[in-house]
Amino acid sequence: MANAGAGGRGSLFLNCDIITLDARHPRGEALLAREGRIVAVGSLNEVLPLAGAEVERIDLGGHVVLPGLFDSHLHLLAYGLSLNEPNLARASLGEVLSRIRSAAAGLPPSAWILGRGWDEASLGSLPGKDQIEEAAGGRPCLLYRTCGHVAVAGRRALRQAGITPASPDPAGGTIDRDPVTGDPTGILRETAIQAVADAVPAPSTADLESAVRRAAGEALSLGITSVRPEDVRTAGTLERACSIYRNAVGPRHVPLRVVLDVFHLALGEFLATTWPSDEWFRLGAVKIFADGSLGARTAALSDPYRDDPGNRGIQVTPLRELKRLVMMTHRAGRQVAIHAIGDLAVANALDAIEEAQWAAPRRDPRHRLLHCQVLTSALIRRMARAEVVADVQPAFVGSDYRWVPDRLGLRRTRHAYAWRSLLEAGVRVAGSSDAPVEPLNPFYGIHAAVTRQDREGLPPRGWRSRERLSPLEALQLYTLGAAYAAHEEDRKGSLEPGKFADMVAIPVDPSRADPPSLKDIRPVLTVVGGKVAWAGGPFQGLAEN
The missing domain is CATH 2.30.40.10 (Urease, subunit C, domain 1)
Structure with missing residues (x-):
């Protein structure tokens, strides 16, 4: 005892x-x-x-x-808001358009229609601005792909955002254009989405607090007692995000523990202010995007995509700027959480972390790499030497396995979604949902980590079954692993006095x-x-x- x-x-x-x-x-x-x-x-x-x-x-x-259970990376506020929006996951084009029509019914002509979850694999092709504009009855419409790194906007939404044929691609993003006319097709990638997102009327603080409470209540019903959201972008400012969470969770509200990661655009505000913290709420890492998503072909790869030979993805934050942000955060004694899916993005993230640690040695900084989906054996060894934490989303295996070989080819697939290889190399691994990208349910992630299958049991023998985890190893991702990633293994992750x-x-x-x-x-x-x-x-x- x-x-x-x-x-x-x-x-x-x-x-x-x-x-x-x-x-x-x-x-x-x-x-x-x-x-x-x-x-x-x-x-x-x-x-x-x-x-x-x-x-x-x-x-x-x-x-x-x-x-x-501890969900180590998600967007709890965004997830709560998504519960009131059309769910477009696994929907055909006809189903997507039908759901948009239903959502638009009875709304004022100026009301925005927001949705999430479409995937061109289910649609058969990328959706277009005219299709969704008609379904929305002429209302402004913005629909995010399941990964959140690509969106389609209707004509009116593009117009309200000021996006025209003459609009240049923003740094770290692209506007898809008709190859003949040069007109925007409605497809926006990475930072190009922001102009339209900024045109959407901001929800009230009361609505945002309600969304957090609803999502937090669902988390508790799933056995989740701690979360690590990155929601500053959705809230608008760091101060507002802190206020929303303080008024929505904790012992007087919904009893969920929160470590809020901070989007890098709020880094100055974060470092310039002393933020109160307690056992229910505190600020965590600085979130930086090194690249986009594999499904959207915006993850940064060392070699071109197999199914898009002229494309190596997008380095959302250029390497020089990435190094500057990591150095600033590291010198301030804070943790970074770098979104890095492609092997080039992982290499860039490791370059930045290793350079910062060499210039300003710190004991046990536990910098995190989020997603780590496309690796090599050399990158895995570097991650172990750098003592970074890999924050992974096992449910991605079930969602992505059908098209990953097309994106990467056989050689690169050998080290894709390689959770066991990471553990065997001595890399600390935390588990998370990335909700609303995947469902919030942690048992879906545990199931995927153990079986390497989707929730329909496919593929029958599991995808890259060598990377399966045992049930206890999978459970540890969402307990001890997540607690370690948050420097909280002294108070969370196991049941000890x-x-x-x-x-x-x-x-x-x-x-x-x-x-x-x-x-x-x-x-x-x-x-x-x-x-x-x-x-x-x-x-x-x-x-x-």
């Missing part, structure tokens, strides 16, 4: 199978929590004497208990479950700080109390 003393009334969780992820004490059947922290974990006979007569007893009816009493109860032991069934796991109870934060099924009454 492990314990950290006693004091106060507290809560005793008993009659459960606890997977602690503490290597010294891997299992338990009872857990005592006081004042938000774990006091003891072990057998009932060991823990009960520490509880005292006044302790609240919660019988978990034989359910399995895991550490609270002294750490936050954040946990989730589920019906089955994922380490013993049939791998295809991992995607179907649904929590029945989520506890944050020793208190019931969400309850369902047989524990519904606890939530009501």
Whole structure:
């Protein structure tokens, strides 16, 4: 048994199978929590004497208990807003247009239609400005591809954004144009989207706070107790983003813990101000884009795309500027989180991190590389030497495997989405959803990491099955790995005395479950700080109390 003393009334969780992820004490059947922290974990006979007569007893009816899950990279505010928009995921062109018509019905002529999730693989081709303009009834319309790195805008939206045939491509982005007329087709890539996004009326602060609360409540229902969102762009400013989260989550609101990463355009504001922090909310890393997305063919590759030979992607932040931003952040004692999907982007990110560490050595900075989808064996070794954290999204495997070989060819596919190779090389790996790019559900990611399949069970033997993880390894991505990436392994990631009493109860032991069934796991109870934060099924009454 492990314990950290006693004091106060507290809560005793008993009659459960606890997977602690503490290597010294891997299992338990009872857990005592006081004042938000774990006091003891072990057998009932060991823990009960520490509880005292006044302790609240919660019988978990034989359910399995895991550490609270931690989504290490997502856009929680953007996800909350997307819940009120047309979902275009896996939709055919006819279905996309139908959903836009439905969304437009009854809206004023000037109202904007926003949507997300389309994919040209499902549509058969890229959508055009005239198609969506007609479906929206002439209203301004902006629809994001599933990755968020490409969007299609209708004619009216382009006009309101001031995009014309004479408009130049912005730095770090492109405007697709008709090869004959030169007119914009409506397809905007990377930073070219921003002009239209800026023309969309900003939601009210109340609407943004409501979106965060709704998304945070869903996170709790999925067993997520901590999140690491990057939502400054959606909020508009860093100060506004902090205010929105402070008023939406925490012990007086939705009890979800937040580490907010900061978009690099707010770096000056971030470094110039002392921002209050506590166990519920604090600021984290500085987010920088090195490239775009593989699906959109904007991920930066060393060699051209196999299915687009003249294209090597987009370096959204040029290498010189990337190095400047990383150096500034590193010297300030902060962490960077660099979006790097293609192998060239990963190499550039490592160049910037290695140069900063050489110029200003720091102990354990734990800089992060987000996504890391196209690697080489040499890049993996460099990541290990640089001691960066790979922040990966296992659910991408199920969404992308059909077209990755077309984008990359066989040789580069050997080190694509290579989560096991990273672990075997000694790279620390954290898991996340990148919601709303993928669903928020962490068990979808755990399922994909273990099976290398989509949620329909395809391909039958898994894609690049050598990279499969065990269920416990996959679980650790969303617990110990994410906590380590946030410098929070002393308080999160496992169920040990002294750490936050954040946990989730589920019906089955994922380490013993049939791998295809991992995607179907649904929590029945989520506890944050020793208190019931969400309850369902047989524990519904606890939530009501």
